[in-house]
Amino acid sequence: MIxxxxxxxxxxxxxxxALNGLKxxxxxxxxxxxxxxxxxxxAVDCVGAGTDERVLVVTGSSARKALGNPDAPVDAAIVGIIDEVKIRPES
Known part of the structure; x- marks a missing residue:
């Protein structure tokens, strides 16, 4: 994921x-x-993301699967809106 x-x-x-109706x-x-x-x-938006939001993106066949259309000419799809990312500080 990206x-x-x-x-x-x-x-x-x-x-x-196949792209009609997609954001x-x-x-x-x-x-x-x-x-x-x-x-x-x-990327195609599957979750209703807006400008300036941080998002999770999948690519390749996972993007087509997220759309539910394996034949769609899509290689990236937004599948989540990020609330927070916590990263452990380096030791």
Whole structure:
């Protein structure tokens, strides 16, 4: 799973039929320890996430499974909204 922050939305009036009705969000990957930002990517929102929320993202076949459509042309899906991350301090 990937931790990321939702930084925007994608609107596409013309798209593959399997994507109709799906909410597409721009997610920026975060490092869980340093909270530094990395590349951004588009993910289908399965849980109603909003801009500026930290989220859990799955990729590959897990993303299609989260949608319940193994044939959907999707490779990333938001499957959780993060309330808190606790990391044990380094010794």
């Amino acid at each position: 931790i990321g922050k939702v930084i925007g939305n994608v609107w596409a009036t013309r798209k593959e039929d 597409l969000m721009v997610v920026q990957r975060e490092d869980a320890c340093s909270r530094s930002s990395h590349e951004s990517f588009v």
